Amino acid sequence: MSARDTDWDGVRLHVVTGKGGTGKTTVAAALALALASGGRKVLLVEVEGRQGIAQLFDRPPLPYGERKIAIALGDEGKPNGDVYALAIDPEEAMLDYLEMFYGMRRAGRALTKIGVVDFATTIAPGLRDVLVTGKTSEAVRRKDANGRRIYDAVVLDAPPTGRISRFLNVTQEVAGLARVGPIKHHADLVRGVLASPETAVHFITLLEEMPVQETIDGLAELQAQGLPHGGIFINMVRPQVVPKAALDTAAKGRLDPNDLVLGLKAAGLAEGESQAETIASALAAEVTEHARRSHLEHRERRALARTKVPRYELPLLADGVDLAGLYELAECLRAQGAA
Amino acid sequence: MRNPPPLDVDALIDDPATRIIVCCGSGGVGKTTTAAALGLRAAERGRSVVVLTVDPAKRLAQSMGLTELDNTPRRVKGTRGSGELHAMMLDMKRTFDEIIEAHADPERAQQILTNPFYQSLSSSFSGTQEYMAMEKLGQLRHSGEWDLIIVDTPPSRSALDFLDAPERLGRFLDGRLIRILTAPAKAGGRSAFKLLNAGFGMVAGALTKVLGASVLKDIQTFVSALDAVFGGFRQRAEQTYQLLQASGTAFLVVAIPERDAIREASYFVERLAEERMPLVGLVVNRVHRSQITTLSAARSAAAAEELEARGEHPLTAAVLRLHSDRMQLAARERREQEHFTSTHPSVPVTEVSAMAEDVHDLDGLRTIGEQLGTGRPERTEASA
Numbered sequence: 029m030s031a032r033d034t035d036w037d038g039v040r041l042h043v044v045t046g047k048g049g050t051g052k053t054t055v056a057a058a059l060a061l062a063l064a065s066g067g068r069k070v071l072l073v074e075v076e077g078r079q080g081i082a083q084l085f086d087r088p089p090l091p092y093g094e095r096k097i098a099i100a101l102g103d104e105g106k107p108n109g110d111v112y113a114l115a116i117d118p119e120e121a122m123l124d125y126l127e128m129f130y131g132m133r134r135a136g137r138a139l140t141k142i143g144v145v146d147f148a149t150t151i152a153p154g155l156r157d158v159l160v161t162g163k164t165s166e167a168v169r170r171k172d173a174n175g176r177r178i179y180d181a182v183v184l185d186a187p188p189t190g191r192i193s194r195f196l197n198v199t200q201e202v203a204g205l206a207r208v209g210p211i212k213h214h215a216d217l218v219r220g221v222l223a224s225p226e227t228a229v230h231f232i233t234l235l236e237e238m239p240v241q242e243t244i245d246g247l248a249e250l251q252a253q254g255l256p257h258g259g260i261f262i263n264m265v266r267p268q269v270v271p272k273a274a275l276d277t278a279a280k281g282r283l284d285p286n287d288l289v290l291g292l293k294a295a296g297l298a299e300g301e302s303q304a305e306t307i308a309s310a311l312a313a314e315v316t317e318h319a320r321r322s323h324l325e326h327r328e329r330r331a332l333a334r335t336k337v338p339r340y341e342l343p344l345l346a347d348g349v350d351l352a353g354l355y356e357l358a359e360c361l362r363a364q365g366a367a
Numbered sequence: 368m369r370n371p372p373p374l375d376v377d378a379l380i381d382d383p384a385t386r387i388i389v390c391c392g393s394g395g396v397g398k399t400t401t402a403a404a405l406g407l408r409a410a411e412r413g414r415s416v417v418v419l420t421v422d423p424a425k426r427l428a429q430s431m432g433l434t435e436l437d438n439t440p441r442r443v444k445g446t447r448g449s450g451e452l453h454a455m456m457l458d459m460k461r462t463f464d465e466i467i468e469a470h471a472d473p474e475r476a477q478q479i480l481t482n483p484f485y486q487s488l489s490s491s492f493s494g495t496q497e498y499m500a501m502e503k504l505g506q507l508r509h510s511g512e513w514d515l516i517i518v519d520t521p522p523s524r525s526a527l528d529f530l531d532a533p534e535r536l537g538r539f540l541d542g543r544l545i546r547i548l549t550a551p552a553k554a555g556g557r558s559a560f561k562l563l564n565a566g567f568g569m570v571a572g573a574l575t576k577v578l579g580a581s582v583l584k585d586i587q588t589f590v591s592a593l594d595a596v597f598g599g600f601r602q603r604a605e606q607t608y609q610l611l612q613a614s615g616t617a618f619l620v621v622a623i624p625e626r627d628a629i630r631e632a633s634y635f636v637e638r639l640a641e642e643r644m645p646l647v648g649l650v651v652n653r654v655h656r657s658q659i660t661t662l663s664a665a666r667s668a669a670a671a672e673e674l675e676a677r678g679e680h681p682l683t684a685a686v687l688r689l690h691s692d693r694m695q696l697a698a699r700e701r702r703e704q705e706h707f708t709s710t711h712p713s714v715p716v717t718e719v720s721a722m723a724e725d726v727h728d729l730d731g732l733r734t735i736g737e738q739l740g741t742g743r744p745e746r747t748e749a750s751a
Binding site: 047048049050053080083188209236237238241266269270271274287288290291292294295296297306307310311312313314315317318320321324346347348349 | 393394395396426580581623625626627628630657658659662666667670671673674679680681682683684685686687688689690692693695696699703723724725
């Protein structure tokens with residue numbers, strides 16, 4: 029363990045959620061890289077069967093098993109720390125569960141044949157989620173021969189905000205299915221891990237109305253269920269290049285294109301007056317649109333601030349997310365104390 | 368870049384033969400908004416339209432002047448022209464209850480509706496939403512009240528769950544497992560597991576271990592009650608499936624110009640082709656374009672740098688930086704889109720430009736509808 033203080037010391041399970049399109053998987057991966065930095069071992073878990081992690085790290089689809097997928101970088105940029113990945117397949121998790129608790133792998137195979145596992149993992153309400161969260165919390169608790177935890181942290185790329193509280197509310201989910209019995213017992217065990225201070229649920233958002241609203245609603249739902257929240261990760265933040273005064277003028281649609289005409293001529297971008305004017309008015313329109321967006325972003329940022337939850341910002345990567353971008357985001361998270 | 372054929376949305380919605388439009392795509396690409404905007408445009412061009420949404424943002428309901436959406440189509444006020452727009456949101460439990468109530472005698476219906484297993488199946492089974500969406504679609508179609516139904520698909524964990532789920536539910540309810548489960552009930556008691564051979568005995572034992580005996584019993588009662596009401600969930604599933612393949616149905620794949628969404632869109636297109644579902648085109652939302660493409664990202668950035676170095680015209684420099692970023696973003700988006708067009712060159716495409724704000728009212732939906740119709744983002748603030 030490194031001596032650095034971070035905002036989430038003591039948290040071993042980082043659950044990452046967010047509205048579709050906010051970059052949930054990307055941030056989860058960056059967070060795993062950041063947490064692994066300093067010689068730690070982190071497991072990145074995927075549950076939606078999309079193989080998003082493999083794609084992000086330029087790997088072939090992950091099998092059901094924990095594989096090393098990336099090396100984290102330490103303070104001097106030297107390799108220091110490991111990220112493992114696991115794509116949980118509910119069917120395999122079901123067989124694991126049968127073996128672990130009942131020693132029945134062979135019976136499990138037989139069940140698969142007649143569709144029981146298919147039923148249990150896709151049709152039985154909530155069971156699928158319990159299996160997935162169960163497998164994840166097993167990885168969190170797993171210890172080596174010396175009684176030390178195998179993973180310093182586990183990052184779970186969870187379902188989107190709209191489904192997160194149901195997904196995590198395992199006890200409730202199986203309540204209709206089983207009020208007593210083995211599944212209920214298993215769900216209670218999982219709930220114990222999820223509701224403990226070792227867990228934090230992070231929300232990924234953009235500075236847009238819907239994702240911000242979903243984040244605020246999601247936080248309230250979590251609280252109502254007694255589950256521990258983590259931070260808010262504001263993703264794809266654009267750099268502020270235009271001075272605030274100009275932005276305010278532009279937002280009102282009052283930017284004077286003549287200023288731009290002079291500037292464009294000085295920069296040698298326009299030959300005649302009319303060309304300069306054409307370009308200037310088009311540029312002014314672009315700035316106006318940008319200014320309106322900035323104002324909206326400002327409003328959304330304030331709404332997020334009112335939640336009093338720690339917030340982190342991640343820049344929009346101009347070239348899209350690639351491996352280098354992931355490391356950049358990880359560094360950015362470390363710099364802000366998120367990991 | 369190879370240009371895809373333009374998607375003629377207006378021709379599609381104007382054609383009286385078009386009866387169902389299904390909007391599909393990954394989460395967060397603006398599927399529901401697209402469905403609502405299409406619905407409004409079609410209504411204002413004279414159609415009688417109902418939009419069936421599965422997961423609407425509250426704001427979208429408000430943008431149509433409805434305080435809330437429920438399982439009954441509500442008329443949207445303030446539309447222009449002779450057509451009508453109705454909107455509704457799927458209530459999957461209600462829809463499921465209605466099927467039971469419509470097909471069972473009151474006593475049996477009660478038996479099913481109060482069964483604990485039914486209650487969780489109808490409200491939280493990950494495929495029920497898809498199944499009920501398709502069921503509702505079938506109902507709307509058969510009612511004949513609307514000449515165009517626009518449906519947006521549930522935000523499934525994998526792209527085409529809504530196609531698979533009915534089949535899966537049907538397979539399950541008709542399948543071998545159910546026969547095993549119901550066998551004891553039919554034979555008059557749980558001990559009837561003994562009637563089964565040793566292999567099944569092991570299965571039953573395992574099931575009891577995993578699920579607990581009480582769950583098993585709930586499932587048995589539920590299934591036998593349901594079975595008596597209407598055998599043939601699979602048959603219903605097949606009917607909806609055929610409805611989707613029928614002429615008069617059109618699938619629109621919705622995406623945004625980002626890698627994941629485009630990849631999903633490609634996957635959708637391929638799956639739809641495999642299933643012989645009638646794809647009409649791709650809608651790309653949130654596209655960034657510039658009016659002054661002659662001023663490249665590089666030239667713009669270089670000029671900004673020079674102005675900054677000379678300490679002159681700071682505003683122009685900032686604006687040029689902004690333009691440079693925008694051009695870069697536009698270029699990246701085009702590259703992402705090319706991944707799609709190069710592998711699916713014959714799929715028609717239409718685009719909707721990125722808006723500064725979310726849609727708040729019918730005017731906002733109308734603007735999007737216009738872009739869907741014309742296919743190319745119009746000047747936004749510049750022309751206003």
